[in-house]
Amino acid sequence: xxxxxxxxxxxxxxxxxxxxxxxxxxxxxxxxxxxxxxxxxxxxxxxxxxxxxxxxxxxxxxxxxxxxxxxxxxxxxxxxxxxxxxxxxxxxxxxxxxxxxxxxxxxxxxxxxxxxxxxxxxxxxxxxxxxxxxxxxxxxxxxxxxxxxxxxxxxxxxxxxxxxxxxxxxxxxxxxxxxxxxxxxxxxxxxxxxxxxxxxxxxxxxxxxxxxxxxxxxxxxxxxxxxxxxxxxxxxxxxxxxxxxxxxxxxxxxxxxxxxxxxxxxxxxxxxxxxxxxxxxxxxxxxxxxxxxxxxxxxxxxxxxxxxxxxxxxxxxxxxx
Numbered sequence: 001x002x003x004x005x006x007x008x009x010x011x012x013x014x015x016x017x018x019x020x021x022x023x024x025x026x027x028x029x030x031x032x033x034x035x036x037x038x039x040x041x042x043x044x045x046x047x048x049x050x051x052x053x054x055x056x057x058x059x060x061x062x063x064x065x066x067x068x069x070x071x072x073x074x075x076x077x078x079x080x081x082x083x084x085x086x087x088x089x090x091x092x093x094x095x096x097x098x099x100x101x102x103x104x105x106x107x108x109x110x111x112x113x114x115x116x117x118x119x120x121x122x123x124x125x126x127x128x129x130x131x132x133x134x135x136x137x138x139x140x141x142x143x144x145x146x147x148x149x150x151x152x153x154x155x156x157x158x159x160x161x162x163x164x165x166x167x168x169x170x171x172x173x174x175x176x177x178x179x180x181x182x183x184x185x186x187x188x189x190x191x192x193x194x195x196x197x198x199x200x201x202x203x204x205x206x207x208x209x210x211x212x213x214x215x216x217x218x219x220x221x222x223x224x225x226x227x228x229x230x231x232x233x234x235x236x237x238x239x240x241x242x243x244x245x246x247x248x249x250x251x252x253x254x255x256x257x258x259x260x261x262x263x264x265x266x267x268x269x270x271x272x273x274x275x276x277x278x279x280x281x282x283x284x285x286x287x288x289x290x291x292x293x294x295x296x297x298x299x300x301x302x303x304x305x306x307x308x309x310x311x312x313x314x315x316x317x318x319x320x321x
Contacts, residue, residue, distance in 0.1 A: 009045055013038045016099045025188035029164070037092035044069055055106040063093070063114055087117045124292055125253055126262040132157060135255065138245040144209050145221045149241055151202040152218050152233075156242075156257055158199035160264035160282050162186075163235045163257035169217040171207065176200050185283035193281065265293045 017035055020026040026034075044066055070086045094111035101108055127135065136153055140146035156166060165183050174181045179195040195203070203217075212219070216232035238257055246255025261282070268278050279290040 009042045012100060012104070013042060013096065015104070016096050019099060019103060027164070027186065030186070033088075034092050034095070037089050038096060040089065041066060041093055055100060055108045058097070058109050060109065060113060063109070066093075067117075083117055083119055087119055090114060090116055124262050124266075125259055126266045127251070127255075127259060129267070131249075131251055132260075132263060134249045135245055135251065138248045141205075143221075144206070147202070147206040147209055148218055148221065148233075149245070151199070151206040152238065153242065153245070153260065154199040154202045155195070156260040157264055158196040159193040160261045161193060162261065162283075163238050166257070167216075167218065167233055167235050167238060170215045171217050172215070174203070174217060176203060183283075187285060189283055189285060191280060191283045262293070265290070269293055 013035070016038070017031055020034065021031055045062075048065075067086070067090065070081055070089055073081050075081065094114050094116075097108055097111040097114070100106045101110070136150060136157070139149040139153075141150055152166070155161065156163075161183065162185065165185055169181075169183075174195075176195070179197075179200055180192055181195075182190060182192050184190050210219075212231075214231050216230075218233040218238075219231040220233055220237070235257075242255055242257050242260070246259075249255075265278055265282060268281070269275070275287065275290055275294060278293065279287050282290060284290045
């Protein structure tokens with residue numbers, strides 16, 4: 001009895017996702033993303049009946065055809081898939097192949113033979129200290145919602161937290177006296193983050209004005225929010241608020257919570273922090289992820305070069321005249 005390609009590969013994908021959830025402790029959002037990316041691959045295979053019951057048929061030619069399909073695919077708006085989105089599909093596929101080799105012991109194509117699309121160097125938007133100050137002054141601190149938003153953005157800039165990490169915080173988790181607390185980030189990686197004096201000040205102001213017994217650190221204060229059983233602020237709400245404050249401050253590009261994370265990292269590097277320490281504070285598993293920030297500090301190196309290089313030659317030239 002021949003096994004349909006979709007059923008076969010879908011079974012592998014299911015086992016792969018279960019492996020990521022149980023053994024790797026990946027978040028539900030990451031699992032959902034992997035599932036979505038690989039579902040497109042299994043659907044494409046099933047439509048073309050390219051694989052039956054032999055894992056070896058997942059060869060380079062099949063992968064090449066799939067990458068060609070991704071390159072020609074159009075979104076609902078009629079636009080081609082972005083190169084980075086195509087790369088995510090290939091990364092997910094390589095991870096599946098690696099799982100099949102190491103966990104299922106199948107003779108399948110080596111993931112190293114599947115090349116990743118070449119992408120332009122990733123750009124990172126970050127704010128200067130002056131722009132950070134402009135952004136932080138936007139909330140109306142007369143209202144409790146404004147106090148919350150000021151404390152929230154101060155916390156983001158002080159700690160470099162991801163927005164998912166921020167909204168998961170509970171009041172008892174944050175030690176304002178010691179100005180530090182622990183978080184568990186991507187892949188279950190635990191780390192300690194630190195609060196600035198400014199962040200502690202605004203967190204105290206916000207918490208002292210609250211008269212509820214809710215556990216989340218940041219909660220909704222709208223009438224609709226008060227009617228909810230869980231008043232915890234959502235990641236989407238935080239993104240919407242930060243974007244609105246960025247527009248109000250007339251900053252030159254769209255501001256997201258991750259912009260404050262980028263600004264936290266570049267501020268540390270500009271001040272002389274070593275990249276390994278920044279890696280730990282950001283909770284990056286690989287130093288390669290953190291190295292993207294070294295590119296944005298090149299402008300500082302340029303300024304140093306202009307300020308200090310070649311002065312002795314200029315002095316010598318003046319003496320020769």
